[in-house]
Amino acid sequence: MSSFVVALDVGGTSMKGGLVTRSGEIIRTDRRVTPRDRGPAAVIATIRSFIDDLAAAGGGTPEGVGLAVPGLVTAEAALYSANIGWRDVPATDLVPLDVPVMLGHDVRTGGLAESVLGAGRELSDFLFLPIGTGIAGATILHGEPYGGSAGWGGEIGHIPVFPEGEPCACGQIGCLETYASASAVARRYSARATAASPPSTSVSASSTTSPVATVPPVSVLIPFPVPVPAPVTAEQVAALTASGDPLAMEIWGDAVEALSLALATYTLLLDPSAIVLGGGLAEAGTLLSDPLAERLQKRLTFRDAPPLRQAALGMSAGMLGAALLGWRAAGFTDAGTTWSLDVLKSSRVP
The missing domain is CATH 3.30.420.40 (ATPase, nucleotide binding domain)
Structure with missing residues (x-):
């Protein structure tokens, strides 16, 4: 053995x-x-x-x-x-x-x-960014992960990208994780889809023409034929985005925008040779990487953006x-x- x-x-x-x-x-x-x-x-x-x-x-x-x-x-x-x-x-x-x-x-x-x-086998310095239920990063310097002075390094998910945005579970406002994690993409789509669905209406029995006056008013719920959407997964939001669903495209666009803001900041500070995307959301492939690469480059006006790679x-x-x-x-x-x-x-x- x-x-x-x-x-x-x-x-x-x-x-x-x-x-x-x-x-x-x-x-x-x-x-x-x-x-x-x-x-x-x-x-x-x-x-x-x-x-x-x-x-x-x-x-x-x-x-x-x-x-x-x-x-x-x-x-x-x-x-x-x-x-x-x-x-x-x-x-x-x-x-x-x-x-x-x-x-x-x-x-x-x-x-x-x-x-x-x-994916970083021949690279000396890069960012490993798994995007799953949450978002955390691993800064790789000279081939080894760097945790910072006290081990808190890499918490890129809590970079505030939209200062006037949604509250994060960490207590801050507008964190990257609140918009671009897989759980956030699913949550935000489900919440918006539910809010957009027409609610049930009620009709009072007292408004009918029945001659019987002793029957008290009764509210009868008559639902619209469109049901309230069930919660969806980030994978389903990605599929809806690819099919051209307007709401999914908006939620996906928010995630890409948030990522581009955080990664532009990271790039300007540490100049990584590449950004390696992992986790469930990265399984969307070019649906994520192509618009993210484009937006990241637009933010880095005076220099080339680091290439994006899929985790291996x-x-x-x-x-x-x-x-x-x-x-x-x-x-x-x-x-x-x-x-x-x-x-x-x-x-x-x-």
Whole structure:
């Protein structure tokens, strides 16, 4: 049996795990629900159990463990996560095995994977921008993710792009995430479509010509034939945009405008060689990238905009980045440099 590491990408909804060999072969993948509704202790217990089960499936002791987790993170501890609720959890508390372990921030770990293995493989400096339920960025400098002085670097989703706009859950007004995340696109379309639907009307029974005067007025609801739209997904909004639906095109246009404003600011500050788009919204392909590239270039009037690239690793980026952390924890700092992208993409996380 080849030596391997356990790699785990812990999200607010689910955990994606795998066993990855020194040569980059993914020999097992699995997924489990993150029980955050039961509290941080239950999440930690599930992580430990998941790691145990993965290691047992590998038929031996792993060389190391790498974990990608949300929130404020160092290599040795998960300091804080609003999504999960934990505070100051040492990495060793998450791993039931006596092996080297390394933690990484979930988005920055995905950026590391794209840097070493994926769309940024030959780039020194770029922005990894996964656009999913929320928006966070990973600044890659000299091939490595940069978290800032205290680990808060990369929160591009909370750049205010429309100062007089909609409130954000973070407490600010008009944040990028409020307009351009997948959840925001779906929410804004559903809200506008619902508001535009004609409401039900009522007709009072007292207005009829019935000669019986003893019957009190009764309101009878007569709905219009057009029902109130059900909530839609961002994928459906993208499809409606492509088909020419006016409301979808407006909501999609707001998202593109918000992204162009934030990315213009980022570009002027850090001059990335490329912007790598990932996450669910980026799956729209040129429907997103073409208008975004055009608007970004119009904002950068005196210089060329950085090229936009599609992320190469998809939903596997976090787990593969965790595998790199696991091998680094085991002392192999050059892990991934010879791994085949074709092999990695053939073993998708379920």
